[in-house]
Amino acid sequence: MNRNMKRAGFVVGAFGSFILGVVPVLAAEGSLSGEIKLSGSAPELKKIEVTKDQEVCGKDRMPETLLLSKSKGVANAVVIIKDVKGKKLDVPAKNLEFTQKECRFVPHVLTIPVGAAIDILNKDPITHNIHTFPIENAPINKAQPKSLPKITSPKFEVPEIIKVQCDIHRGLMSAWFVVADNPYTAVTDADGRFKIAAIPDGTYKVEIWHELLMKQTKEITIKGGQEAKLDVALEAKK
Numbered sequence: 001m002n003r004n005m006k007r008a009g010f011v012v013g014a015f016g017s018f019i020l021g022v023v024p025v026l027a028a029e030g031s032l033s034g035e036i037k038l039s040g041s042a043p044e045l046k047k048i049e050v051t052k053d054q055e056v057c058g059k060d061r062m063p064e065t066l067l068l069s070k071s072k073g074v075a076n077a078v079v080i081i082k083d084v085k086g087k088k089l090d091v092p093a094k095n096l097e098f099t100q101k102e103c104r105f106v107p108h109v110l111t112i113p114v115g116a117a118i119d120i121l122n123k124d125p126i127t128h129n130i131h132t133f134p135i136e137n138a139p140i141n142k143a144q145p146k147s148l149p150k151i152t153s154p155k156f157e158v159p160e161i162i163k164v165q166c167d168i169h170r171g172l173m174s175a176w177f178v179v180a181d182n183p184y185t186a187v188t189d190a191d192g193r194f195k196i197a198a199i200p201d202g203t204y205k206v207e208i209w210h211e212l213l214m215k216q217t218k219e220i221t222i223k224g225g226q227e228a229k230l231d232v233a234l235e236a237k238k
């Protein structure tokens with residue numbers, strides 16, 4: 001190697017360091033947004049006839065298991081970016097609330113940070129029952145009469161999606177808990193839209209889950225702190 005080449009190497013090396021020094025500024029956190037839609041025909045949903053506590057629950061109701069916008073956007077789909085080495089999901093200072101009102105669980109899908117407990121509220125003048133079906137976390141199965149307006153759950157320790165139902169109003173009252181170990185999880189709004197912010201640059205797997213639709217896994221890349229788009233069409237489960 002002659003002197004000029006060495007000098008060139010030195011120049012490239014110095015320039016390389018300069019670039020490396022600049023990169024962290026450029027690699028600001030990006031975001032992922034998009035829309036989850038139904039592909040094909042919707043599964044047939046039957047009106048639920050209420051047989052108990054009609055004065056509070058009403059006479060009949062359509063199930064909340066699949067809520068679609070006019071343009072087939074899917075509400076309450078869950079978007080999870082896997083294995084992001086970024087921010088931790090902090091346990092909130094005040095417990096999240098999960099409410100039973102007019103024989104509905106609100107919200108229908110609740111994201112719960114690992115390590116958090118929740119307050120389960122009964123705002124109805126009748127008895128409900130909160131029954132969860134976890135694989136990894138501690139199960140809950142408790143009657144909640146009017147005289148017990150608040151139950152605090154055990155802490156949720158393991159990320160998983162948990163079915164919730166009221167055994168007294170079975171078929172009418174169901175919901176889901178999404179236990180998440182990072183903040184890169186979103187639930188779609190009434191139009192089927194979501195946005196996840198502050199994602200470090202990288203390529204990630206993204207899981208899209210809905211209770212009645214086929215699960216999908218996609219790959220996304222966040223680069224240069226920019227906004228990436230992810231639109232996904234889900235088919236009904238066979």
Ligand SMILES: [Cu+2]
Nearest residue numbers: 128129166169
């Ligand atoms: Cu109930």
